[in-house]
Amino acid sequence: MSALDDLRLVETEMAKCMKCGNCQAVCPLYKETLREAAVARGKVQLAYSYLKGEIPATQGLAEKLLFCLTCMACVANCPSGVQVDAVVLAARAALVREKGLPWLKNVIFQGLKRPWLFDLALRTGRHLQFLALRYQPELGRCHPRFPIGLELRRVLPPLAKRTLKEEFPEVVRPAHPRLRVAFFTGCLENYIYTDIGRSIINVLVANQVEVVIPKDQHCCGIPTLVHGDVHTAREMAASNLVIFQGYQYDYLVAACATCGEAWKHYYPQLLDATPSWQAAEAVAAKARDINELLLEIAYRPPAGNLPWKVTYHDPCHLVRGQGVSQQPRAILKSIPGLELAEMKNADRCCGSAGSFSLTNYDMSMRVQAHKVAAIRATGAEAVVTSCPACRMQLEDGLAQAGLGPRVLHVAQVLDQAYAAQDKAAAGWSAAS
Amino acid sequence: MKELEAILGRERLITEPEERWCYAFDAAAAQPKHLPVAVALPQSTQEVADIMRLATQHRVPVYPRGAGTNLSGGVIPREDGLVVSLVKMNQILELDAENLTATVQPGVVIQDLNDAVALHGLLYPPDPGSVTTATMGGSVAESSGGLRGLKYGVTKDYVMGLEVVLADGTVFSCGGKTVKNVSGYDLVKLFCGSEGTLGIITAITVRLIPAPEARRSMLAVFDRLEDAAHTITGIIGNKVIPATMEIMDNKTIRMVEEYCHAGLPVQAAAILLLEVDGIASVVEKEAAVVEQVCRENHGHIQVARDDAERDNLWTARRAALPACARLRPTTVLEDATVPRSKVPEMLMALQEIADKYNLVMATYGHAGDGNLHPTIACDERNPEEMERVSKAVDEIFRTAIKLGGTLSGEHGIGLAKERYMPLQFGESGVEVMRRIKQALDPLGLLNPGKLISMNPPGGGQQ
Ligand SMILES: Cc1cc2nc3c(=O)[nH]c(=O)nc-3n(C[C@H](O)[C@H](O)[C@H](O)COP(=O)(O)OP(=O)(O)OC[C@H]3O[C@@H](n4cnc5c(N)ncnc54)[C@H](O)[C@@H]3O)c2cc1C
Ligand code: SF4
Ligand code: SF4
Numbered sequence: 001m002s003a004l005d006d007l008r009l010v011e012t013e014m015a016k017c018m019k020c021g022n023c024q025a026v027c028p029l030y031k032e033t034l035r036e037a038a039v040a041r042g043k044v045q046l047a048y049s050y051l052k053g054e055i056p057a058t059q060g061l062a063e064k065l066l067f068c069l070t071c072m073a074c075v076a077n078c079p080s081g082v083q084v085d086a087v088v089l090a091a092r093a094a095l096v097r098e099k100g101l102p103w104l105k106n107v108i109f110q111g112l113k114r115p116w117l118f119d120l121a122l123r124t125g126r127h128l129q130f131l132a133l134r135y136q137p138e139l140g141r142c143h144p145r146f147p148i149g150l151e152l153r154r155v156l157p158p159l160a161k162r163t164l165k166e167e168f169p170e171v172v173r174p175a176h177p178r179l180r181v182a183f184f185t186g187c188l189e190n191y192i193y194t195d196i197g198r199s200i201i202n203v204l205v206a207n208q209v210e211v212v213i214p215k216d217q218h219c220c221g222i223p224t225l226v227h228g229d230v231h232t233a234r235e236m237a238a239s240n241l242v243i244f245q246g247y248q249y250d251y252l253v254a255a256c257a258t259c260g261e262a263w264k265h266y267y268p269q270l271l272d273a274t275p276s277w278q279a280a281e282a283v284a285a286k287a288r289d290i291n292e293l294l295l296e297i298a299y300r301p302p303a304g305n306l307p308w309k310v311t312y313h314d315p316c317h318l319v320r321g322q323g324v325s326q327q328p329r330a331i332l333k334s335i336p337g338l339e340l341a342e343m344k345n346a347d348r349c350c351g352s353a354g355s356f357s358l359t360n361y362d363m364s365m366r367v368q369a370h371k372v373a374a375i376r377a378t379g380a381e382a383v384v385t386s387c388p389a390c391r392m393q394l395e396d397g398l399a400q401a402g403l404g405p406r407v408l409h410v411a412q413v414l415d416q417a418y419a420a421q422d423k424a425a426a427g428w429s430a431a432s
Numbered sequence: 433m434k435e436l437e438a439i440l441g442r443e444r445l446i447t448e449p450e451e452r453w454c455y456a457f458d459a460a461a462a463q464p465k466h467l468p469v470a471v472a473l474p475q476s477t478q479e480v481a482d483i484m485r486l487a488t489q490h491r492v493p494v495y496p497r498g499a500g501t502n503l504s505g506g507v508i509p510r511e512d513g514l515v516v517s518l519v520k521m522n523q524i525l526e527l528d529a530e531n532l533t534a535t536v537q538p539g540v541v542i543q544d545l546n547d548a549v550a551l552h553g554l555l556y557p558p559d560p561g562s563v564t565t566a567t568m569g570g571s572v573a574e575s576s577g578g579l580r581g582l583k584y585g586v587t588k589d590y591v592m593g594l595e596v597v598l599a600d601g602t603v604f605s606c607g608g609k610t611v612k613n614v615s616g617y618d619l620v621k622l623f624c625g626s627e628g629t630l631g632i633i634t635a636i637t638v639r640l641i642p643a644p645e646a647r648r649s650m651l652a653v654f655d656r657l658e659d660a661a662h663t664i665t666g667i668i669g670n671k672v673i674p675a676t677m678e679i680m681d682n683k684t685i686r687m688v689e690e691y692c693h694a695g696l697p698v699q700a701a702a703i704l705l706l707e708v709d710g711i712a713s714v715v716e717k718e719a720a721v722v723e724q725v726c727r728e729n730h731g732h733i734q735v736a737r738d739d740a741e742r743d744n745l746w747t748a749r750r751a752a753l754p755a756c757a758r759l760r761p762t763t764v765l766e767d768a769t770v771p772r773s774k775v776p777e778m779l780m781a782l783q784e785i786a787d788k789y790n791l792v793m794a795t796y797g798h799a800g801d802g803n804l805h806p807t808i809a810c811d812e813r814n815p816e817e818m819e820r821v822s823k824a825v826d827e828i829f830r831t832a833i834k835l836g837g838t839l840s841g842e843h844g845i846g847l848a849k850e851r852y853m854p855l856q857f858g859e860s861g862v863e864v865m866r867r868i869k870q871a872l873d874p875l876g877l878l879n880p881g882k883l884i885s886m887n888p889p890g891g892g893q894q
Contacts, residue, residue, distance in 0.1 A: 079754030
């Protein structure tokens with residue numbers, strides 16, 4: 001048991017809530033619904049009442065507690081410092097323990113739990129996806145053909161033809177490595193956005209960093225955690241930990257906000273009552289978001305020119321979860337020619353929140369509409385972010401709104417800047 | 433319920449038990465909870481009127497609710513009844529920059545109004561600490577105040593006109609846009625601070641003022657509480673009315689400093705945060721007077737040199753409540769107010785009360801207008817401690833009244849202070865209020881149990 005699945009351990013968090021309502025000002029879901037049950041205060045009080053036995057574990061209660069982006073905007077704004085996300089997760093877990101998971105989720109998570117099965121399913125999916133997804137060349141993306149639990153309107157990226165792990169050897173070594181980094185690819189970068197993964201590797205190698213991509217690594221497990229299946233999440237954490245313990249490295253790097261937080265914060269909590277706890281803490285101390293890492297190792301600022309106007313979107317679990325927001329901006333600003341136009345409320349949730357966007361598509365799009373409007377107002381030609389899940393949501397939102405800006409990871413932009421530099425250098429040497 | 437659904441549709445009528453739980457509380461600490469039968473979210477005056485007609489027909493108590501940020505249990509149901517949440521009536525109906533007025537629906541958040549008028553170089557002065565969430569309807573019903581109260585007054589000083597739905601569904605308007613308006617009874621003022629017990633406010637016209645062109649913020653540090661107190665009276669005695677004059681006692685300073693490292697002097701017995709605003713040359717002159725008076729009273733004064741320093745000061749002040757809140761799980765924030773000259777006496781008395789009941793109490797507040805917020809950090813889960821809290825609170829109010837003060841400077845009476853009303857108004861005073869209530873809401877359907885009890889001593893009707 002840990003704070004993540006024992007509601008009693010977060011009782012103090014709940015008792016701390018003054019019910020002041022300050023969270024109303026920042027909660028994206030309250031903004032849309034104007035209902036008390038949607039805002040942190042409501043959810044904390046519900047969880048508290050449930051713990052005190054004042055209300056039973058019902059479907060309705062579960063739905064209220066699932067209706068949260070865990071974006072932590074409330075946490076950042078809470079005078080009492082209530083860890084609302086921890087309360088929500090612990091309450092979900094308590095409900096799952098009491099009531100069990102709905103069978104559908106159970107099936108999905110069983111799949112996730114067996115990495116080979118998940119891997120197989122997704123690799124098979126890649127070949128069969130044309131059956132289910134209609135490729136739209138003008139968008140470079142697909143629409144689902146059938147209501148396979150996904151919204152028909154939703155614009156999804158296709159699965160990559162080759163996974164990142166298939167594309168690269170397990171170790172990518174530059175000529176004179178000064179460091180060795182283990183790369184946690186996460187699902188999205190391995191199966192879908194391999195372009196992000198490729199850029200991460202390029203950028204690291206360009207900075208003389210050796211990259212290890214442990215081949216057995218699998219999903220971080222946080223999707224199961226946010227649905228209250230702490231048991232599965234714990235197993236996945238333990239398994240990933242064992243896998244990474246098999247390698248030597250100076251840092252563990254993640255380029256997904258959630259994966260990064262998993263290693264830094266969730267794994268030590270998930271494993272805190274097990275013998276692996278210390279190991280989890282040790283890896284947590286080495287875990288870095290890619291932006292953080294680049295600054296820490298004094299990355300090489302690119303000399304090439306990238307005459308783009310971009311805007312930056314802060315992923316919730318990076319800006320509030322890990323306190324990383326200056327670093328990506330610093331990297332972008334170090335690129336010659338690049339103009340960074342800040343959008344309004346850059347740190348406001350894009351509405352993705354993992355599977356929230358699958359289960360509450362309409363609400364997620366309403367939350368996203370504010371983001372899209374803010375992006376539009378900047379006139380940027382590209383939106384840069386640091387999380388593939390945000391990228392997916394933003395691509396969808398921008399496409400639905402008929403807007404053009406591309407969505408890129410910071411690493412992709414830096415990668416292109418290095419490439420532009422090389423091209424310029426090549427052009428110069430060719431001319432001379 | 434069917435009839436309610438016919439008025440609102442399924443979407444805006446909450447009947448699910450889990451969701452109703454979320455309307456069984458507000459920001460008041462240590463208050464009882466009672467589940468409402470349903471929660472209605474009307475979107476128009478017509479819908480509110482229809483709801484009230486229905487409520488009258490079926491004799492159902494109605495609890496109007498804004499953002500639920502009041503600190504006196506004002507929106508907590510006391511018996512089975514209907515909560516009417518007005519947050520979906522959130523349109524700014526008119527912004528009249530020529531007449532310096534704005535007309536809004538009750539669910540407009542105060543900050544949203546301020547943002548809208550700021551575009552015209554205007555200001556809506558009332559700014560309770562909850563300004564980013566509290567609604568206009570709730571703030572009129574509480575007549576809330578805030579940091580600028582000393583110079584600019586409280587909400588009721590800005591309300592010019594209201595549209596109200598009475599208990600039986602009658603819709604009427606009072607007041608208007610004219611600066612002068614003295615016809616008849618002042619019904620506008622009657623509804624300001626009525627805490628949802630006389631009618632449901634469905635539209636509000638407020639007065640705006642031109643935003644001050646300049647301001648200066650200062651921090652004055654004192655070794656003795658008395659010196660701080662004399663500075664307060666001294667400044668006003670010298671005919672300067674700062675926009676803000678906030679006091680923090682040593683306990684608050686220490687807690688704030690620990691919480692946000694604003695660079696406050698932790699050794700000081702008290703600090704005053706002062707701000708003068710207005711026309712640049714006047715600000716200059718007034719700031720000089722303030723500095724002078726502070727020095728005469730052995731205060732060390734620092735002037736904020738730029739916006740960053742000013743922000744830092746105000747962040748420190750706004751952190752007072754959060755800092756206390758982080759100390760212990762439960763925060764009981766009181767609102768006792770005394771005449772300005774009695775501030776030193778009240779501060780001393782508060783210190784004694786805290787010691788007597790062995791409680792952690794920090795005091796800060798709007799010293800310039802005598803409005804203090806003794807804040808007790810405790811734990812709701814400890815009945816023995818809460819018993820002491822309750823006794824201390826009792827004594828705080830008795831002391832305030834004894835010093836010629838009032839039960840509430842800005843937070844209202846609600847559930848929490850209803851029993852002290854006779855202390856301030858005497859039986860006859862409470863009786864007058866009862867008659868007004870009786871006349872407008874004969875069935876006692878609007879927010880029953882709040883503000884005044886309908887049971888006169890010795891029995892009577894409910
Ligand atoms: C952190 C914090 C700081 C605060 N700081 C201050 C401060 O500095 N100064 C201050 O004065 N107050 C302060 N308050 C108290 C509170 O925020 C204010 O009284 C606020 O104006 C209440 O607005 P609300 O929309 O939340 O109303 P609610 O709490 O929802 O309701 C308040 C009362 O108004 C009634 N009501 C609500 N809407 C209507 C309507 N349309 N028609 C009729 N009756 C209605 C309710 O029945 C209830 O009795 C603070 C509260 C908090 C939590
Ligand atoms: S801001 Fe924090 S203390 Fe206030 S109601 Fe929300 S969760 Fe509770
Ligand atoms: S985590 Fe985000 S969505 Fe959830 S209550 Fe807090 S602000 Fe709202």
